Amino acid sequence: MVKEVERAGIPVVHVCTVTPISMTVGANRIVPAIAIPHPLGNPALDKAEEKELRRRIVEKALNALTTEVDGQTIFE
Amino acid sequence: MAKLKVVHYINQFFAQIGGEEKADYPVELRVGEVVGPGMALTANFKDDAEIIATIVCGDSYFNENLEKAKAEILGMVKEQAPDVFIAGPAFNAGRYGVACGTIAAAVQEELGIPSLTGMYVENPGADMFKNQVYMISTKNSAAGMRDAVSKMAPLAVKLGKGEAIGASAEEGYMPNGVRVNFFEKERGSQRAVKMLLKKLAGKPFVTEFPMPDFDRVDPNPAVKDLAHAKIALVTSGGIVPKGNPDHIESSSASHYGEYDIAGVMDLTEETYETAHGGYDPVYANEDSDRVLPVDVLRDMEKEGIIGELHHLFYTTTGNGTAVASSKAFAAEFSAKLKADGVDAVILTST
Amino acid sequence: MGQKNYIVITNNPLVSEKLHETHGVVYKEASYEELLTEVRDRIHEGHTLLTHPLSGSVKPNETPYKSVLISSGKGEIDERSLSIIENAIQACRKFEDKTGRYSARVLKDFQLIDWTLLESGLASADAW
Amino acid sequence: MRLEMGHIYIKDIQFASESKIEDGILYVSEEAVKAVALEDEKIKSASFDIARPGESVRITPVKDVIEPRVKVEGRGGIFPGVIAKVDTVGEGKTYALKGMAVVTAGKIVGFQEGIIDMTGPGADYTPFSKTLNLVMVCEPVDDIKQHDYEKAVRFAGFRVAAYIGELARNLTPDETKVYETCTIKEGMEKYPDLPRVAYVQMLQSQGLLHDTYVYGVDAKKIVPTILNPTEIMDGAIVSGNCVSACDKNPTYVHLNNPVVHDMFEQHGKTINFVCQIITNENVYLADKMRSSDWTAKICKMLDLDGVIVSQEGFGNPDTDLIMNCKKIEAEGVKTVIITDEYAGRDGKSQSLADADAAADAVVTGGNANQVIILPKLDKVIGTLDYVTKIAGASEETLRADGSLEVELQVLTGATNETGFNKLSAR
Numbered sequence: 009m010v011k012e013v014e015r016a017g018i019p020v021v022h023v024c025t026v027t028p029i030s031m032t033v034g035a036n037r038i039v040p041a042i043a044i045p046h047p048l049g050n051p052a053l054d055k056a057e058e059k060e061l062r063r064r065i066v067e068k069a070l071n072a073l074t075t076e077v078d079g080q081t082i083f084e
Numbered sequence: 085m086a087k088l089k090v091v092h093y094i095n096q097f098f099a100q101i102g103g104e105e106k107a108d109y110p111v112e113l114r115v116g117e118v119v120g121p122g123m124a125l126t127a128n129f130k131d132d133a134e135i136i137a138t139i140v141c142g143d144s145y146f147n148e149n150l151e152k153a154k155a156e157i158l159g160m161v162k163e164q165a166p167d168v169f170i171a172g173p174a175f176n177a178g179r180y181g182v183a184c185g186t187i188a189a190a191v192q193e194e195l196g197i198p199s200l201t202g203m204y205v206e207n208p209g210a211d212m213f214k215n216q217v218y219m220i221s222t223k224n225s226a227a228g229m230r231d232a233v234s235k236m237a238p239l240a241v242k243l244g245k246g247e248a249i250g251a252s253a254e255e256g257y258m259p260n261g262v263r264v265n266f267f268e269k270e271r272g273s274q275r276a277v278k279m280l281l282k283k284l285a286g287k288p289f290v291t292e293f294p295m296p297d298f299d300r301v302d303p304n305p306a307v308k309d310l311a312h313a314k315i316a317l318v319t320s321g322g323i324v325p326k327g328n329p330d331h332i333e334s335s336s337a338s339h340y341g342e343y344d345i346a347g348v349m350d351l352t353e354e355t356y357e358t359a360h361g362g363y364d365p366v367y368a369n370e371d372s373d374r375v376l377p378v379d380v381l382r383d384m385e386k387e388g389i390i391g392e393l394h395h396l397f398y399t400t401t402g403n404g405t406a407v408a409s410s411k412a413f414a415a416e417f418s419a420k421l422k423a424d425g426v427d428a429v430i431l432t433s434t
Numbered sequence: 435m436g437q438k439n440y441i442v443i444t445n446n447p448l449v450s451e452k453l454h455e456t457h458g459v460v461y462k463e464a465s466y467e468e469l470l471t472e473v474r475d476r477i478h479e480g481h482t483l484l485t486h487p488l489s490g491s492v493k494p495n496e497t498p499y500k501s502v503l504i505s506s507g508k509g510e511i512d513e514r515s516l517s518i519i520e521n522a523i524q525a526c527r528k529f530e531d532k533t534g535r536y537s538a539r540v541l542k543d544f545q546l547i548d549w550t551l552l553e554s555g556l557a558s559a560d561a562w
Numbered sequence: 563m564r565l566e567m568g569h570i571y572i573k574d575i576q577f578a579s580e581s582k583i584e585d586g587i588l589y590v591s592e593e594a595v596k597a598v599a600l601e602d603e604k605i606k607s608a609s610f611d612i613a614r615p616g617e618s619v620r621i622t623p624v625k626d627v628i629e630p631r632v633k634v635e636g637r638g639g640i641f642p643g644v645i646a647k648v649d650t651v652g653e654g655k656t657y658a659l660k661g662m663a664v665v666t667a668g669k670i671v672g673f674q675e676g677i678i679d680m681t682g683p684g685a686d687y688t689p690f691s692k693t694l695n696l697v698m699v700c701e702p703v704d705d706i707k708q709h710d711y712e713k714a715v716r717f718a719g720f721r722v723a724a725y726i727g728e729l730a731r732n733l734t735p736d737e738t739k740v741y742e743t744c745t746i747k748e749g750m751e752k753y754p755d756l757p758r759v760a761y762v763q764m765l766q767s768q769g770l771l772h773d774t775y776v777y778g779v780d781a782k783k784i785v786p787t788i789l790n791p792t793e794i795m796d797g798a799i800v801s802g803n804c805v806s807a808c809d810k811n812p813t814y815v816h817l818n819n820p821v822v823h824d825m826f827e828q829h830g831k832t833i834n835f836v837c838q839i840i841t842n843e844n845v846y847l848a849d850k851m852r853s854s855d856w857t858a859k860i861c862k863m864l865d866l867d868g869v870i871v872s873q874e875g876f877g878n879p880d881t882d883l884i885m886n887c888k889k890i891e892a893e894g895v896k897t898v899i900i901t902d903e904y905a906g907r908d909g910k911s912q913s914l915a916d917a918d919a920a921a922d923a924v925v926t927g928g929n930a931n932q933v934i935i936l937p938k939l940d941k942v943i944g945t946l947d948y949v950t951k952i953a954g955a956s957e958e959t960l961r962a963d964g965s966l967e968v969e970l971q972v973l974t975g976a977t978n979e980t981g982f983n984k985l986s987a988r
């Protein structure tokens with residue numbers, strides 16, 4: 009799926025829990041997520057902390073989108 | 085037995101009306117006429133089938149008036165009520181190939197009349213329609229006409245008679261994702277030895293079972309001006325409005341969801357949920373922002389960090405590991421995203 | 435790998451009966467696919483698959499029984515485990531469910547086969 | 563190592579008062595073979611029948627199919643570590659009775675599978691519709707454990723096959739084929755310009771009804787090792803595998819392994835057939851890792867250029883197959899893999915339970931989920947009681963006219979993954 013977006017000419021960042029799978033499916037910009045049932049959240053945290061966590065991941069994703077890459081790159 | 089009735093679709097070029105300068109030629113029905121490649125088809129039908137009408141349409145006309153042309157042609161085909169519909173062959177002509185695929189798929193789907201077409205494997209129409217209608221694999225130019233019709237005619241007869249269709253390798257159509265058994269001339273071990281010899285010699289060989297698509301696409305250039313960029317959200321995590329109005333299936337969904345989030349600031353337990361069956365849904369149902377971060381992006385939109393959050397998001401229920409399944413509809417919504425002027429996409433997976 | 439280092443997840447009463455006193459056993463009354471889903475959720479939590487979920491050549495939904503070994507410890511999500519379990523769940527759906535048609539005697543045979551498949555995994559697990 | 567295979571063509575099998583082979587006809591004393599089967603006290607009774615190609619006969623549930631052979635010169639005997647004493651086999655002279663097989667049938671567990679039709683559409687798919695079959699159905703003593711029953715029938719089949727094979731000891735073969743391999747150094751000197759090729763055979767090894775034996779050793783307990791390819795012709799590998807009829811390897815397939823034979827065809831011409839590598843398909847994932855690591859290591863150590871990898875069974879061996887392929891390719895050794903498919907009845911599902919881009923050269927034995935209608939046949943050897951329970955059979959299995967609607971998976975050998983058949987799919 010991520011490849012088709014890229015193929016259409018739109019830069020795309022893949023936020024994904026299992027980054028090796030993201031590599032396999034051909035994403036170029038990859039940001040690791042938290043866990044499979046809650047990639048951009050953590051129910052163990054309180055609401056405010058959780059949103060802060062989510063914001064950090066989205067910031068990483070935006071950072072990836074504004075960074076030139078040469079092939080597959082994981083933004084840890 | 086009566087001959088099968090065939091309606092044949094060709095473009096202005098093969099109808100010998102003219103080339104590019106005549107590509108705006110409108111749809112025309114010629115009842116009782118056999119035109120151009122129809123002659124060769126007729127010769128190959130022997131006594132099994134006959135062309136009862138030919139539909140001619142310019143390639144530009146078809147592609148620029150898609151819905152109108154489609155409706156006109158469907159009307160004509162319906163009226164002729166053939167047993168089989170044949171479009172092309174289109175060889176390497178791109179717009180003609182897309183037209184052949186579009187109309188053959190439409191006739192089959194909307195009129196229930198078995199249809200087929202033929203074209204070169206690299207014709208853009210091939211990837212778009214080979215899984216929807218039988219598509220004979222042809223050479224890349226009209227010099228391959230004889231070969232093309234020698235495969236299309238017998239397949240058309242089989243389709244018209246409702247006979248069992250053999251494997252792609254036997255019938256000459258492009259592999260369409262449906263595996264069909266057949267008997268080879270040699271046993272498997274001999275085929276394996278021959279394949280190995282070719283592979284060792286660096287010669288081309290054809291695998292009998294292609295693995296899912298592992299191709300790569302080069303990265304697009306980075307977003308230059310985030311503060312004015314339109315960002316869209318896409319997820320394979322199955323986030324849908326509460327109640328799953330489009331009935332997206334829980335796995336390997338046959339369609340994708342497109343939902344408007346204009347004015348939505350936060351995804352709540354009352355308004356959104358996941359349709360995905362591939363993980364424990366409790367956390368996503370409690371707060372779908374955990375999969376699709378609308379709340380955070382709205383904040384950033386307000387703060388001017390990003391230009392805007394696109395008002396539509398797209399959702400599927402693909403597994404992280406299922407590589408091939410969602411390709412077709414991803415291509416479709418990606419085209420929409422492009423058309424809507426989206427600058428970048430955040431795609432979240434579980 | 436000692437017995438404390440793995441958990442048996444099973445819907446096979448014979449396995450539960452044989453192991454519950456000595457091993458960590460999670461017994462669920464569940465269908466074959468539901469059992470695999472149970473395993474998948476644990477892999478999502480960071481457990482690692484130790485035996486192949488499609489162990490044996492008896493087809494899913496032909497046999498109702500399945501027993502799988504996973505690590506008792508948790509860590510990062512194991513990609514290989516994830517891809518194996520997801521493919522196994524997909525594979526289940528290719529076979530129609532015949533499990534409602536068997537006599538008690540045949541069910542016993544299926545339980546035994548599932549047990550012997552697991553047993554061969556246990557032998558390997560206990561070897562370290 | 564050099565093995566001379568003498569082929570004796572059997573034209574018919576008949577019951578007679580004395581067992582012998584005369585003018586290509588195998589005469590079998592029912593009493594004598596019964597006595598051979600009953601040598602094991604766990605077997606209560608054994609009955610024998612003959613099924614010929616073209617006859618309206620269905621054999622089910624099939625356990626194993628065995629080609630009778632006899633070792634006439636050289637070390638060891640047929641089925642070393644099982645029937646003959648442990649000794650390395652694969653050299654000297656061996657006779658095989660071609661065109662026939664000993665088929666063991668009978669239910670060991672309630673869902674036992676495996677159909678051989680001697681005529682009709684099913685006969686096109688099972689290779690054992692083309693052999694003259696001496697069928698043995700064994701009943702065990704009461705209250706026997708399934709493990710013991712399986713073993714008893716497995717051994718009875720080998721004993722009967724060995725007994726029949728022995729009848730050929732003093733005959734003159736109709737045809738002789740010579741199979742000769744070189745040692746590593748010899749091969750490099752003799753065929754310096756030919757690619758070095760081996761055959762990697764994966765053996766089913768998971769538990770009761772899922773086992774394979776190598777010189778009598780349970781294959782789940784081996785680490786990958788190398789064989790001289792002629793060893794299998796003397797029965798170095800035998801089947802204890804009764805599940806997944808379509809893609810398990812009966813002993814007949816091990817004896818006549820098609821990859822070994824087709825590689826020998828090319829040996830010294832287009833390839834240097836270095837050896838056979840055997841590995842297993844265990845339940846435990848770390849075992850799969852170890853075995854595939856070792857297989858790749860052996861390929862590397864032998865400086866191979868290419869291998870063919872064959873699979874056995876359904877589901878989890880897909881993982882072994884892909885691991886083997888990926889790791890061997892990573893060592894710079896080119897691979898072709900042989901598998902079969904479970905693409906669903908409509909052919910639209912993902913065929914394998916694993917995939918990797920390295921597996922770019924695949925030979926398939928066809929889609930085992932394909933539905934086939936088997937007409938009612940005049941005679942059943944064994945029992946149809948369990949057909950409704952067998953793999954692939956559905957509720958509507960027995961239709962009103964007595965025909966069976968089944969998937970190819972119930973037919974013995976139909977989608978064999980050593981490339982035994984012509985069936986394929988696209």
